[in-house]
Amino acid sequence: xxxxxxxxxxxxxxxxxxxxxxxxxxxxxxxxxxxxxxxxxxxxxxxxxxxxxxxxxxxxxxxxxxxxxxxxxxxxxxxxxxxxxxxxxxxxxxxxxxxxxxxxxxxxxxxxxxxxxxxxxxxxxxxxxxxxxxxxxxxxxxxxxxxxxxxxxxxxxxxxxxxxxxxxxxxxxxxxxxxxxxxxxxxxxxxxxxxxxxxxxxxxxxxxxxxxxxxxxxxxxxxxxxxxxxxxxxxxxxxxxxxxxxxxxxxxxxxxxxxxxxxxxxxxxxxxxxxxxxxxxxxxxxxxxxxxxxxxxxxxxxxxxxxxxxxxxxxxxxxxxxxxxxxxxx
Amino acid sequence: xxxxxxxxxxxxxxxxxxxxxxxxxxxxxxxxxxxxxxxxxxxxxxxxxxxxxxxxxxxxxxxxxxxxxxxxxxxxxxxxxxxxxxxxxxxxxxxxxxxxxxxxxxxxxxxxxxxxxxxxxxxxxxxxxxxxxxxxxxxxxxxxxxxxxxxxxxxxxxxxxxxxxxxxxxxxxxxxxxxxxxxxxxxxxxxxxxxxxxxxxxxxxxxxxxxxxxxxxxxxxxxxxxxxxxxxxxxxxxxxxxxxxxxxxxxxxxxxxxxxxxxxxxxxxxxxxxxxxxxxxxxxxxxxxxxxxxxxxxxxxxxxxxxxxxxxxxxxxxxxxxxxxxx
Numbered sequence: 001x002x003x004x005x006x007x008x009x010x011x012x013x014x015x016x017x018x019x020x021x022x023x024x025x026x027x028x029x030x031x032x033x034x035x036x037x038x039x040x041x042x043x044x045x046x047x048x049x050x051x052x053x054x055x056x057x058x059x060x061x062x063x064x065x066x067x068x069x070x071x072x073x074x075x076x077x078x079x080x081x082x083x084x085x086x087x088x089x090x091x092x093x094x095x096x097x098x099x100x101x102x103x104x105x106x107x108x109x110x111x112x113x114x115x116x117x118x119x120x121x122x123x124x125x126x127x128x129x130x131x132x133x134x135x136x137x138x139x140x141x142x143x144x145x146x147x148x149x150x151x152x153x154x155x156x157x158x159x160x161x162x163x164x165x166x167x168x169x170x171x172x173x174x175x176x177x178x179x180x181x182x183x184x185x186x187x188x189x190x191x192x193x194x195x196x197x198x199x200x201x202x203x204x205x206x207x208x209x210x211x212x213x214x215x216x217x218x219x220x221x222x223x224x225x226x227x228x229x230x231x232x233x234x235x236x237x238x239x240x241x242x243x244x245x246x247x248x249x250x251x252x253x254x255x256x257x258x259x260x261x262x263x264x265x266x267x268x269x270x271x272x273x274x275x276x277x278x279x280x281x282x283x284x285x286x287x288x289x290x291x292x293x294x295x296x297x298x299x300x301x302x303x304x305x306x307x308x309x310x311x312x313x314x315x316x317x318x319x320x321x322x323x324x325x326x327x328x329x330x
Numbered sequence: 331x332x333x334x335x336x337x338x339x340x341x342x343x344x345x346x347x348x349x350x351x352x353x354x355x356x357x358x359x360x361x362x363x364x365x366x367x368x369x370x371x372x373x374x375x376x377x378x379x380x381x382x383x384x385x386x387x388x389x390x391x392x393x394x395x396x397x398x399x400x401x402x403x404x405x406x407x408x409x410x411x412x413x414x415x416x417x418x419x420x421x422x423x424x425x426x427x428x429x430x431x432x433x434x435x436x437x438x439x440x441x442x443x444x445x446x447x448x449x450x451x452x453x454x455x456x457x458x459x460x461x462x463x464x465x466x467x468x469x470x471x472x473x474x475x476x477x478x479x480x481x482x483x484x485x486x487x488x489x490x491x492x493x494x495x496x497x498x499x500x501x502x503x504x505x506x507x508x509x510x511x512x513x514x515x516x517x518x519x520x521x522x523x524x525x526x527x528x529x530x531x532x533x534x535x536x537x538x539x540x541x542x543x544x545x546x547x548x549x550x551x552x553x554x555x556x557x558x559x560x561x562x563x564x565x566x567x568x569x570x571x572x573x574x575x576x577x578x579x580x581x582x583x584x585x586x587x588x589x590x591x592x593x594x595x596x597x598x599x600x601x602x603x604x605x606x607x608x609x610x611x612x613x614x615x616x617x618x619x620x621x622x623x624x625x626x627x628x629x630x631x632x633x634x635x636x637x638x639x640x641x642x643x644x645x646x647x648x649x650x651x652x653x654x655x656x657x
Binding site: 048049050051052054055079080169172173196197198199200202203204205206207209210211213214215217218219220234235236237238239242 | 382632
């Protein structure tokens with residue numbers, strides 16, 4: 001016997017909403033791996049959308065995703081560095097049902113609860129560049145920050161054995177910058193190099209340029225300058241004639257990062273040595289790690305450190321050619 | 331004249347001199363100027379590098395961008411409103427200018443486009459704040475996000491470089507030994523100072539800030555002037571942003587991020603009241619100059635990294651307190 005029920009509009013809406021909520025809830029609590037059998041959706045969350053270095057990681061991730069079948073990619077982040085906004089974005093991504101998240105943390109402690117919530121919901125979370133080491137994230141795709149700093153210190157010590165050294169850093173307290181600085185101090189340990197100042201630019205390029213000029217001017221006997229990141233090289237090099245004069249007078253400038261502006265700085269005599277690593281490679285590696293974990297359950301090694309390399313007068317032509325050829329995406 | 335007659339005369343002279351000095355001390359800009367000069371004298375003793383031409387040029391160059399935007403902000407604050415979007419407008423204007431140039435347009439056209447972008451945000455602020463009556467704090471908080479979002483969106487976080495030499499000259503070149511942006515700041519400061527002091531519209535701005543209802547009853551075109559100050563603030567922030575791009579030789583999408591607080595601090599240190607009705611262009615320039623010298627002192631005196639923000643904040647509060655005590 002067939003029973004026909006006559007539904008009015010209100011009843012229809014009520015039932016429709018109930019079914020929709022029920023379906024969505026059921027889907028939400030399905031294991032992520034089960035949902036990922038066919039397709040894999042990944043989201044990358046940079047520290048901020050206004051930082052050009054992250055765009056190179058984005059290019060690497062997009063290129064790798066394009067080579068894989070059934071993998072979708074989203075790039076979402078706060079406009080400016082904001083840990084609270086990043087935390088909210090992660091929660092939203094979990095609700096939206098992504099399978100994997102790759103995150104560069106604005107603050108290791110502030111992001112920890114959101115990372116753990118996502119992992120507990122079955123979303124695979126890894127970090128790149130800036131880590132949240134005490135969270136449940138699977139791994140950190142990055143460089144060994146202390147090793148990079150130490151390499152910078154060793155490069156400086158190989159060129160000058162004594163004298164005053166200044167350090168330019170970004171925002172005080174940022175974990176990766178602190179680790180680089182600690183590594184640098186370890187690298188110059190045992191020499192007669194004396195660190196006289198650590199000037200923060202709060203990630204402001206204009207402030208970085210100002211500080212470099214004022215520091216060189218204020219310290220006529222400055223022998224070495226360590227840039228914990230390449231902030232001044234985002235500006236036109238011609239705006240820093242004193243830095244060029246400093247290097248041409250025998251001062252040693254060592255900087256982390258080997259993106260286009262920094263490569264040009266070595267080429268044009270504004271910087272002596274770069275400690276480089278591949279921001280593009282972060283993107284490709286992170287996609288591989290996440291897809292392998294989600295599809296095949298392969299647990300990644302923790303941490304996953306990428307190689308460091310040195311750019312100086314001996315190989316600058318080679319790196320400059322590579323940079324031009326790939327338009328900075330290498 | 332006997333000795334008995336001479337003594338009261340001397341006393342009168344001393345009282346007159348003291349009264350004159352007291353009147354001078356009542357001028358907030360002069361008091362700030364004296365405070366700055368005392369600070370600079372101490373700094374000159376503590377650091378040999380301070381009074382060198384290179385150092386002073388670097389400080390002046392850095393302060394000029396904040397100074398230009400702060401003069402625009404002053405006009406809004408005099409009327410009792412506020413413009414929180416100025417830092418983001420600087421970033422947007424610089425990026426619009428850079429992208430227009432990158433698209434093959436001429437330098438002057440590109441600079442105009444950048445400044446007009448700033449004016450457009452100012453007009454937007456004016457419409458929503460004046461026409462729709464939304465508090466300027468909220469409207470400009472919104473446009474702070476919108477302008478920054480557009481800047482980031484236009485380039486997807488990227489950087490634009492490759493400008494003509496003349497453009498770079500406008501950002502860091504020198505005329506008669508003075509950086510070009512500083513000359514532009516002086517010109518803007520003089521124009522705004524003359525406007526506020528010698529024109530009816532300028533004086534009406536103070537009337538609006540003092541008592542908006544009374545100003546309206548007195549026949550002051552309140553709404554028109556409120557629109558005008560928001561457009562002026564956007565325009566000057568746009569000019570500052572274009573010059574900042576010229577200074578760096580690069581348009582970065584986080585340019586001037588957070589500058590709104592420094593700009594507002596410069597206006598308040600310069601003697602303006604956030605309640606409206608007070609403030610001068612000269613005071614604002616001094617306020618910006620004080621902040622620039624504080625930043626310079628951090629480098630020259632090698633203030634410990636982790637304490638620098640505390641140091642800057644303490645100076646801002648002390649300067650504001652100095653002004654408050656007078657009132």
